Amino acid sequence: MERRSFFKTAGALAMAGAVALSAGSAGAQDKKFTIALIPGLTTDAFYITMRKGAEAAAKAVGAELVFQGAPDFNPVTQVPVLDAVIGKKPDAILIAPTDKTQLVQPLKKAAEAGIPVITVDTFIGTGQYQTGAGDADFPISYVASDNVLGGAIAARALATAIGDKGKVYVSNVKPGISTTDQREEGFKAEMAKHPGITVLETQYNDNDANKAASQLQAVYARNPDLSGVFGANLFSALGAANGVQQAGQMGKVRVVAFDAPGSIVDNINGGLVDMAIAQHPAEIGYFGVMAAYAHLTGNSVPTAIGTGFTVIDKNNLSDPNVAKFIYSE
Ligand code: T6T
Secondary structure, eight states: OHHHHHHHHHHHHHHHHHHHHHHHHHHHHHSOOEEEEEOSOTTOHHHHHHHHHHHHHHHHHTOEEEEOOOSSSOHHHHHHHHHHHHHTOOSEEEEOOSOTTTTHHHHHHHHHTTOOEEEESSOSTTSOOSSSOSSSOOSSEEEEEOHHHHHHHHHHHHHHHTTTOEEEEEEEOOTTOHHHHHHHHHHHHHHTTOTTEEEOOOEEOTTOHHHHHHHHHHHHHHOTTEEEEEEOSHHHHHHHHHHHHHTTOBTTBEEEEESOOHHHHHHHHHTSOSEEEEEOHHHHHHHHHHHHHHHHTTOOOOSEEEEOEEEEETTTTTSHHHHTTSOOO
16 A cells, blocks of 8 residues: 555656656746847858848747847947946857957856857857857857858869969958958868969958959059969958959959858959859848747757858859849848
């Protein structure tokens, strides 16, 4: 009798436990989470496209997506936006940190307030999270393109376009941004395997296409035998291409672009740009939100999630499976 009642009690407890467990996770799943997405800047077609993917995922899991960012790619303007978002206590923050060092302390405030952080596109620290090493390993996950590989792809394309010889340079944003630093690193490592190519000093444009265009003309004036340029992000590429046109060097100075807004695709059509490496920003936004949702509902999440590229050139840009990766404006 006693034995029986023990089993009864144990069974009842086990049942209660099971109910409590499923009620717990069902409760988390039923909750309408608010997930904030803080882009590098709000007006960039790359982040506009990322937002669309994030919205699609938020809709799929019944979460609310809040998109809030600064008008330029700069820690000085991004940090106050981040502080304001932390003040609203969202359930999770997705952010493209505009500097790998300067955003560490501001993001730590979010983590200390109990808000999980996922970085999208760019990373802080080394980008290796949850390792127990360093002071920037606290984000849950990093969702992004393989930017070192992207730089290497750009270098190979440019080397082919210029017949494996001549002078080239990288038009880049500014040091300290994880993505564009890694693209330059991948580009230079690949170019080191091409002894006929000289890589000139990198030109930093502060994400200003006009500055990138003037720099192209200045580099060309100093190096009339310039063969090519790698624009390491949307504004760098657009500006470098405009500079080539203004210098009257279309077809002589070859351009390989990172990112694929409509304007770059028009330049491919017109022959000013040889190739664009389209990232998949919608995929980054989608998987960023899904990772946040998984974490918030008690599931484990990979510390790094890699997204793809589509290489666009004149031969494939009318293929709908390629054209779908042109960024939204
Ligand atoms: O290239 C993207 C992004 O990956 C990078 O981190 C910053 O620049 C862009 O947003 C393009 O402007």
